[in-house]
């Protein structure tokens with residue numbers, strides 16, 4: 001995995017980078033509002049998570065200055081170090097990538113939403129550690145909707161059992177893992193139409209399992225820089241956008 005860039009490696013100077021990041025943020029906000037309107041959705045239902053894995057803490061801070069207060073990282077170590085380096089209370093952190101159980105304890109002080117719960121073992125470890133630390137943490141189950149073997153995510157046919165297991169866990173008075181919904185990624189190289197069908201599938205799975213288990217799963221985390229309009233059309237409540245915000249800032253090639 002690529003190392004996040006620092007300002008010495010940017011494609012432009014610092015003042016330009018700050019302006020580009022602010023412009024990109026505003027353009028995405030406008031685009032999200034426009035797509036939401038076309039779909040008859042309220043923009044306030046859609047949270048934009050700025051994925052900052054490409055850049056270091058300093059450049060990440062410029063996206064926060066632009067107005068992005070939800071930040072997503074795929075590596076827990078990077079999330080932790082930015083949580084400490086930035087220490088800004090307005091930031092809500094999102095662990096969007098694969099998480100190993102031995103990384104859970106150190107990650108939780110950032111109070112991140114956990115997007116990629118892909119096994120019962122990870123779910124149990126999170127619930128146990130949330131309980132020990134008296135933290136109430138929101139989590140999403142990552143579902144494999146792309147039917148590619150290489151893709152991560154829980155197979156659809158295991159979703160019911162993991163949610164039933166979670167429903168049966170003893171809930172402490174304070175803290176604990178709160179499952180709030182589902183997350184997915186469209187398969188690599190899928191075109192807009194294929195991505196949209198996969199997002200529709202995730203929404204259908206959510207609707208079905210909600211009824212079946214009498215569980216509330218309001219959050220759908222789906223859509224990235226290349227396919228977020230399709231995700232919004234299919235009901236995304238969290239979209240995870242990285243590259244688009246750093247256009248003109250990241251070195252090309």
Ligand SMILES: *Cc1c(COP(=O)(O)O)cnc(C)c1O
Nearest residue numbers: 051074096224225240241242243
């Ligand atoms: C990197 C990443 C994103 C953002 O992708 P972009 O194409 O840069 O917008 C979204 N979700 C996950 C899980 C990622 O790892």
